[in-house]
Amino acid sequence: MTTTNAALKQWVEEVAKLTQPDKIHWCNGSDAENKALIEQMLVTGDLIKLNQKTHPNCYLHRSNPTDVARVEHLTFICTKNKDEAGPNNNWMDPAEANAKMDALFAGAMKGRTLYVIPYCMGPINSPYARCGVEITDSPYVVINMRIMANMGDAALKRIERDGVFVKGLHSIGDLDPNKRFIMHFPENLTIKSIGSGYGGNALLGKKCHALRIASYQARTEGWLAEHMLIMGIQNPAGKTRYIAAAFPSACGKTNLAMLIPPSNIPGWKIWTVGDDICWLNVGSDGQMRAINPEAGYFGVAPGTNLKTNPNAYTTIQHDTIFTNVALTADNQPWWEGMKEGTPVIDWRGNPYDPKNGPAAHPNSRFTVNAKQNPCYSPHADDADGVPISAILFGGRRRELAPLVYEARDWTHGVLVGAGMASETTAAATGAVGVVRRDSMAMKPFCGYNFGDYWQHWLSFADRTDKLPKIYHVNWFRQDKDNNFMWPGFGDNLRVLSWIFDRCEGTVGAQETAIGNLPNAQDLNTSGLDIQPDTLKELLSINKDAWRTEVEQIGEYLNEFGTHTPAKLKDQLSDVKKRLA
Ligand code: SAT
Ligand code: MN
Numbered sequence: 001m002t003t004t005n006a007a008l009k010q011w012v013e014e015v016a017k018l019t020q021p022d023k024i025h026w027c028n029g030s031d032a033e034n035k036a037l038i039e040q041m042l043v044t045g046d047l048i049k050l051n052q053k054t055h056p057n058c059y060l061h062r063s064n065p066t067d068v069a070r071v072e073h074l075t076f077i078c079t080k081n082k083d084e085a086g087p088n089n090n091w092m093d094p095a096e097a098n099a100k101m102d103a104l105f106a107g108a109m110k111g112r113t114l115y116v117i118p119y120c121m122g123p124i125n126s127p128y129a130r131c132g133v134e135i136t137d138s139p140y141v142v143i144n145m146r147i148m149a150n151m152g153d154a155a156l157k158r159i160e161r162d163g164v165f166v167k168g169l170h171s172i173g174d175l176d177p178n179k180r181f182i183m184h185f186p187e188n189l190t191i192k193s194i195g196s197g198y199g200g201n202a203l204l205g206k207k208c209h210a211l212r213i214a215s216y217q218a219r220t221e222g223w224l225a226e227h228m229l230i231m232g233i234q235n236p237a238g239k240t241r242y243i244a245a246a247f248p249s250a251c252g253k254t255n256l257a258m259l260i261p262p263s264n265i266p267g268w269k270i271w272t273v274g275d276d277i278c279w280l281n282v283g284s285d286g287q288m289r290a291i292n293p294e295a296g297y298f299g300v301a302p303g304t305n306l307k308t309n310p311n312a313y314t315t316i317q318h319d320t321i322f323t324n325v326a327l328t329a330d331n332q333p334w335w336e337g338m339k340e341g342t343p344v345i346d347w348r349g350n351p352y353d354p355k356n357g358p359a360a361h362p363n364s365r366f367t368v369n370a371k372q373n374p375c376y377s378p379h380a381d382d383a384d385g386v387p388i389s390a391i392l393f394g395g396r397r398r399e400l401a402p403l404v405y406e407a408r409d410w411t412h413g414v415l416v417g418a419g420m421a422s423e424t425t426a427a428a429t430g431a432v433g434v435v436r437r438d439s440m441a442m443k444p445f446c447g448y449n450f451g452d453y454w455q456h457w458l459s460f461a462d463r464t465d466k467l468p469k470i471y472h473v474n475w476f477r478q479d480k481d482n483n484f485m486w487p488g489f490g491d492n493l494r495v496l497s498w499i500f501d502r503c504e505g506t507v508g509a510q511e512t513a514i515g516n517l518p519n520a521q522d523l524n525t526s527g528l529d530i531q532p533d534t535l536k537e538l539l540s541i542n543k544d545a546w547r548t549e550v551e552q553i554g555e556y557l558n559e560f561g562t563h564t565p566a567k568l569k570d571q572l573s574d575v576k577k578r579l580a
Pocket of ligand 2: 227248249250276
């Protein structure tokens with residue numbers, strides 16, 4: 001097979017010349033192709049068959065133990081001008097980066113097959129969707145990309161029609177962490193990644209394309225590529241409003257997007273549109289509209305059970321690829337927080353011994369087609385996307401941030417997003433539990449200078465007067481004994497329903513220095529087991545602590561020098577005045 005797109009044909013030829021594969025395979029995305037790849041990977045040991053009685057068509061993949069998460073310190077934005085990448089990114093000169101990568105790619109595919117993966121991020125008929133082609137030597141990447149994107153013939157046809165596509169070159173190389181790099185060349189819509197076979201490092205349609213390259217493209221084209229889930233919230237009267245919510249990796253986006261409302265709050269229903277990435281455009285009617293560029297979920301396994309996320313748990317009982325989970329004696333997948341079963345083999349493939357750490361890797365994952373989700377939104381594939389009523393920002397904050405607050409307006413909301421902070425998680429290598437600024441949950445994913453990115457966000461106030469309301473939420477407050485103060489999971493619906501009713505204009509709030517918080521009586525607490533004092537603390541602010549926070553946000557904004565929009569600094573001094 002080949003293509004009528006001359007640029008694609010030429011690129012594949014060039015890459016083959018450099019990497020010297022034994023074979024070239026153009027992926028068509030068919031069932032037969034997928035089956036053949038799985039059969040081949042079972043033979044090579046790249047996949048392990050799980051218990052087919054309990055988990056039909058489920059497989060386990062074990063990655064190299066040194067290759068289990070994104071590597072932010074090895075991820076670069078390579079623009080001509082360093083300033084354009086900003087202090088939020090590692091930067092390398094494009095000529096230097098290309099030379100370095102070309103040397104690493106030389107002969108890298110010897111003895112391997114080169115797979116050409118045409119894919120479309122977003123509904124194939126959507127004007128907001130964008131295409132790419134990933135070249136890889138990893139069959140694991142191929143079978144994952146098939147789940148995560150519209151992959152194969154239809155995408156290739158669209159590429160041939162549109163003429164444009166993002167080029168993503170990937171090789172697992174020799175998995176040596178010293179020869180591992182994830183390079184982005186946004187000016188040429190190009191990605192080069194070598195030395196890792198894991199998640200966001202290797203499935204290039206996901207963070208590399210749909211966030212880093214897309215955010216850069218979105219800035220020039222007037223839209224937003226965001227690290228957000230998208231969900232529909234249906235109220236008891238049958239009305240559905242859509243929200244998008246940005247939380248850092250492994251902070252519960254998948255759980256929130258699939259939430260099942262508590263039984264003591266009848267009549268509400270949640271619909272999942274997406275669980276990780278959101279592309280926002282202003283429609284011709286001035287309404288902000290969202291599409292999910294992904295077709296599947298690459299979700300965190302640990303903690304997922306019938307209580308925390310029944311929809312996800314149901315979704316992953318069949319046709320799922322598990323990565324780095326543990327096994328029970330009868331070959332069922334197992335992870336910490338499963339609540340049933342006993343691990344016998346750990347994620348490395350060794351007999352499980354608690355002395356060696358958790359049975360499943362904390363960043364172990366499931367890859368599954370979104371359509372298997374019982375609450376998959378009937379509008380998830382709408383070409384025009386879904387209309388967004390509210391945007392939520394949030395993170396893990398043991399202290400300080402109340403359960404929920406509402407920004408005063410869009411401009412204030414951009415400050416709320418820019419000033420966001422969260423504790424680091426196992427989704428990236430490095431220390432876990434350290435609070436860091438993570439603007440809009442995009443710290444690892446924004447393909448250009450955060451200062452310019454905030455300016456781009458602010459500019460939407462000039463594009464339309466129908467902008468969504470903006471909120472900040474924090475499910476992770478802890479008391480002095482380190483107990484979570486808010487039950488979270490399904491009970492988060494109580495916060496979502498307040499937000500829904502705020503959009504309707506039917507519920508109250510108290511104005512505070514940092515924004516509008518619900519009064520205790522504004523939140524539906526029927527059937528909720530929570531002490532009035534705890535609720536009071538969750539719904540109030542500590543002015544002293546917030547004064548310190550505002551100082552720190554100010555210092556952070558200053559790190560971006562002349563790129564920081566004056567409007568944002570004005571907003572911050574307004575908050576400061578209100579706190580005085
Ligand atoms: O590894 S991924 O980037 O795909 C998952 C995540 O960190 O959100
Ligand atoms: Mn993510």
